[in-house]
Amino acid sequence: MVKKWFIILNPNSGKFNAEERIDHLKKLLSKNDLSFELAVTQYKKHDFELTQAALKKGYRNFICIGGDGTLHYMVNAIMKQKEIPTKEIKIGVIPVGTGNDWVKTYNIPKNFKKAINIIKNGKTIVQDIGKINVENSNDIFYFNNVAGVGFDGLVVKNHHKFKKLGSLSYLFSTLFSYKQYQNNQVEISFNKKQFTTNLFILAAGIAKFSGGGMQLTDYKEHCNGYFDISLIKEIGFKTILKSIPKVFKGNISNIKEFNFYRTQKLSVKSLSYLPLIQADGELLGEGNCSIEVVPEAIRFVIG
Secondary structure (H helix, E strand, O other): OEEEEEEEEOOOOOOOOHHHHHHHHHHHHHHOOOOEEEEEOOOOOHHHHHHHHHHHHOEEEEEEEEOHHHHHHHHHHHHHOOOOOHHHOEEEEEEOOOOOOHHHHOOOOOOHHHHHHHHHHOOEEEEEEEEEEEOOOOOEEEEOOEEEEEHHHHHHHHHHHHHHHHHHHHHHHHHHHHOOOOOEEEEEEEOOEEEEEEEOEEEEEOOOOEOOOEOOOOOOOOOOOOEEEEEEOOOOHHHHHHHHHHHHHOOOOOOOOEEEEEEOEEEEEEOOOOOEEEEOOEEEEEOOEEEEEEEEEEEEEOO
16 A cells, blocks of 8 residues: 555646646645655546556545546546445545535635645545436446536536636526526435426535535535435526525525435436436536435545
């Protein structure tokens, strides 16, 4: 087993200027006595390949320098390999992305020195991970933050149009996507219940924040073996506008259009058209799906 850290840096995350800041990061890491090997991603999903290659070399300690997408692909690489118990693998994060939503739950700052200090201090938590099976897909997907079915997927699909707006990009994509979206009649099953309803959003959360700081689930606690579920059947545009401050402040429990549940497993089957699915801000595609919790899966370094 290699004891030093394997670092994956995504130079395209957020407004990261690789040429100016990689040397600065290396100096900070060395100054904090963190022994490491650094790899820079060259193309989409390269972070997935780099993680699996590092695992085969014997690395068990990883640092993600990127956004929610980079962390998402690293988590998927860890969960999809079969040789090493995932609980033996540790990930620290230095956030440089657009949304940086996962780190908000654990108070990991964007300041390089402070984020590196958290990694050096070594406080960890073993977090649950979500697993998504999409019907007619040959792949299985994992997520460490929040997954969404329906309108949430359309927001992610349109997100690239507003990425220059930084943390506000998801908000503008939400407003833009509303006129495009058509409610979808679906059959939802969880907690031994099955019902048919119109679907606007179904969000399944392990951590607290998504969409650039929005709080779409009635989050209670992490690592309890359950998802926090929010189901929105229908909602008007005026209600969305009025609800935005509550969504960002986490005061969504009194919005009547939100329905809250907790479950370990659920399935969504469309009765009209196949819904879009996203996880951690990455578009997975469209289709009927099942989502379940993998309890205590990966160890993360937290603040």
